[in-house]
Amino acid sequence: MSVAIAQTKKYFNPLDQEAVQGRLQLLNTEKDYGRLPVDAKSKVREPVWYLGTNSAGLYVEFETNADTIQVRYKVKGVLNMPHMPSIGVSGVDLYSFDKVAKEWQWAFGQYSFKDTITYNFNNIGVNTNHTYRLYLPLYNSVEWLEIGVGNAKDFKFVKNNTKPIIVYGTSIAQGACATRPGLAWTNIVGRHFSNEIINLAFSGNGRFEKPLLDLINTEDAAAVILDCIPNLAITKDRSEVQLDSIIRSAVQSIRKLHTLVPIILAEHSSAYTPGFQNIHTMEEYGRSSKVIFATYKKLKKEGLQNLYFVSAKDFGLDIESTVDYAHPNDLGMMKIAKAYNEVLRTFLK
Known part of the structure; x- marks a missing residue:
């Protein structure tokens, strides 16, 4: 210049x-x-x-x-x-x-x-x-x-001062692998609602940790999306029982201070994707996704209100939707945003 x-x-x-x-x-x-x-x-x-x-x-x-x-x-x-x-x-x-x-x-x-x-x-x-x-x-x-x-x-x-939608997630929610920032799924969702979107997603490090949950609790949010399953695989150091406890603790941490805020839980967006040949990877994503679905059902049965769920089937990814199976391309980002939009529209304008 x-x-x-x-x-x-x-x-x-x-x-x-x-x-x-x-x-x-x-x-x-x-x-x-x-x-x-x-x-x-x-x-x-x-x-x-x-x-x-x-x-x-x-x-x-x-x-x-x-x-x-x-x-x-x-x-x-x-x-x-x-x-x-x-x-x-x-x-x-x-x-x-x-x-x-x-x-x-x-x-x-x-x-x-x-x-x-x-x-x-x-x-x-x-x-x-x-x-x-x-x-x-x-x-x-x-x-x-x-x-x-x-x-x-x-x-x-x-500046628009509205109750925010807070997203706590992984590399996928941080934006990998959108070709430009406006195509990250959180930003796509933000263009469909008047609410501000707060992105608390950390590549490889979305683990439902207390310091982040404490920060979420400082906000009077319109909704909280908990999308950390891609970073919470079942391993020799993390059993299904332990993952259930981690998820339950995260939900209860938010619900303790915000009794009515809608909370959305989600499976891994690439779990159960048809057409992929990497069977061991599908099994890894599927195991932790099954746990969060089971935890969601138990919490609902226990009477927890305003709790919502997005499944891998709801996301609807396919073999054209990802860069490297785990991370969505622009098409995958649109599919993820669409799934979240449908849930958010049930209680937001």
Whole structure:
């Protein structure tokens, strides 16, 4: 970007106006793009803390009359992974909601992945009746970020204060392996409801742990999705009985402080998928999925209210829906989002 072009724009930092959404309320005043509060560093395991610095699920909303928008930022980690491209791991994604037509639109950005990453969204029209939503990277940590528009253009951050839907999960919920941030299933779900989505998913480390459950309990949530089964396989160190106890404890921890909040449990999205030849893997996913279904039925029988369940069959993945069997591709993300949407619609507008 030339100096001349830079001088024609004015830039806005979301952190300056507490405009970052998609994270716990107690993080509103934090001056970074992480998902965990500073005091959690001593309470969670090291990989959870590191993954918590990733900006998965975070977004900012704004209104402008500019027909060209530039986003520039810097990340701290590697740009991509073997099974996930740079635009998914480290990219941003720009949507807008047309408040008249009541529909979402999407803008393609011309991107440059250098020391400073830039996205230029050019000739997108003067959309004064739109609210823009910029999704941040799924698998990288943002060091700083600015949004630029022409000097003569209007710009303001907006923020929707609603009861959030909280997702506690694994790499799949963190966003692996969406090709771009807006196609992570949590972000897809977020475009179907007015509620903010809080992504507390940690790749390889979604285990229903107390420090994370305690953080969930700080929120007055509209719903809590517990989707950790992909990281809770039955092993020599974790029996079916122990997994049942872990699940039961997680549900009761939330229910103790939030007596009416809807809680959604889920099987592994790839369990029982037809057409896969990797039988041993299917058995692993299936064993832990059977446990959570059995636990769900027992909790319901015991009278636990507002408890919901999503099965692998509900997700409906097939051999075209995944990158590496465990992680969904964009088609798989759409299927997972659809399954959750159907459950959430039973009690949310």
